[in-house]
Every structure is written in structure tokens, then in C-alpha cells.
Amino acid sequence: MALPLPPGLTPNEVGFLCEMELVTVIPRQRLDGLELLGGPTQPLNPPFATPLPLWLALLLKKQRRANISPPPWLSVEALQHILDFETDERTADFFSPSPKLPQPNASAPLDGDPYLAHESLEISHPFMKDSATSKAQEDALPYHWLELSHLLLTHAADDFVDPDAIRRLLRDLREVRMSKVRKGFRVLDAGAGIKLNGVGGMEVAEVRGFVGGVVDGLRRINHSKEESRKDREAEEREYGLGGSSYRDDEDDDML
16 A cells, blocks of 8 residues: 655655756757657757756766756856845845746637647746746746756856855855745744745745644644534533533522
């Protein structure tokens, strides 16, 4: 019998999904396109930049067949700008804005059903096409910013101008954003929630277990209080207004 899986994605699963993100590579040698489950890749022709899935880009980087071009938001200037926004007193209660969603395209329906037209589907943040390529927005963190930056700095640090400074900024940025998430726990209740607009996938996965445990504990406490209240009301209905102690006092007065 299989064990029940916890709700939501684990950090390892989020990291696996991050490897599907497209990044920009600078090929060192020619390579024909590949037929993948997600669709065919473009052929590699040096020195033209080409978007590839992160897992394939890391493989080619390991084989020294391509270099990876970091996205614009993963630079010292861009990260410093985002960190200033996160620490500014005027925006201390907000997370840095997410990348802007592309405008939905109106297209001919597929098989007579406009819902099935791929070009007409609205894109959400985890599936934005160019959130990690060289065309990414410079002043916004994508959904997989934390795990993607970790993978790039671990396996392609030589493709960055100043990787040590970027690591320091990412560490500061992560601490600031996690402190904002923990700040929301102070008002957490069994029936309440936390507003997580702009929070990345790995950040959500890291706090999901803690938040879920806190909410479950609050629900059990409230359930116990509700049961106690129901028992007290049932006792009052059985013995009359004031309960059994009121009846005992009344009997003593009559004596």
C-alpha cells in the first residue's frame, strides 16, 4: 500500500519543474535540433544564441559544448534594484512585482473550439516562455528565480561577470523575502490565509509544511473549543438556565 503523499509540491519537485524553464545558450559547436516531449528544439549554430530547456543547457555546459547566457534579472545591478525595492520603507509590506504577463493573442479556433486554441490560452507565471532567457524582464523575479539562480551559479558560475556578488545579493534577497513571509504568520488563523503575491515556487514549497502544521493545529484547538461549547450548551439545556450549580444553590436557599 502506497503511503499518502503530502499536499502540494515538495522542494525537490519544484526544482525538477524548474529544469523545464528555457534559458539562452551560446553554442560552441553545431548541433541538430532534438525532438523532445515538450516539442522540438532549435538547431545550434555558433555563435547565435538559442533558447533551450535548462536541463539540456546544463548538460551541454557540462560537456563544454555551449555557454549559458544569464537572464537580465540575474545581474548585480538588477538584483540590487530589486533588493532596494524589497527593503524600501514605502514598499516594506510588498514583494517585488512579478514579470508582466504577455497579452493574450486572438487566433483562429482549433477544431472549432476556441478553448483548445493554444495561441489563445492565457499564460500564468510558472509557464511564461521567456522568464529566464535573455529576453526576460530585468526588474522582476520570475516564479522559479531561487532554484534557477542556484542551478546556474552551481554549474555555470564562469558565465557570470561577478558570481560572488550575485550570491551575496541573492542571499540577502532571500532573507528579506522570507522575513516578509514569516511576518504574515503573526496574523495566521485557522480560517485565514497569507497573501503571497509575487512569491516564488521554492519559497512556497519551503514554508508549506510549516504553515500547514500551524493551520492544522489551530483547527484542532478551535474544534476542541467548539466541542466544549456544545457540551456546555447541552448541559445548560438539560439542567436549565445557569446549569446544575444554579439548581444546587436554589435548593440550599429553600432549606
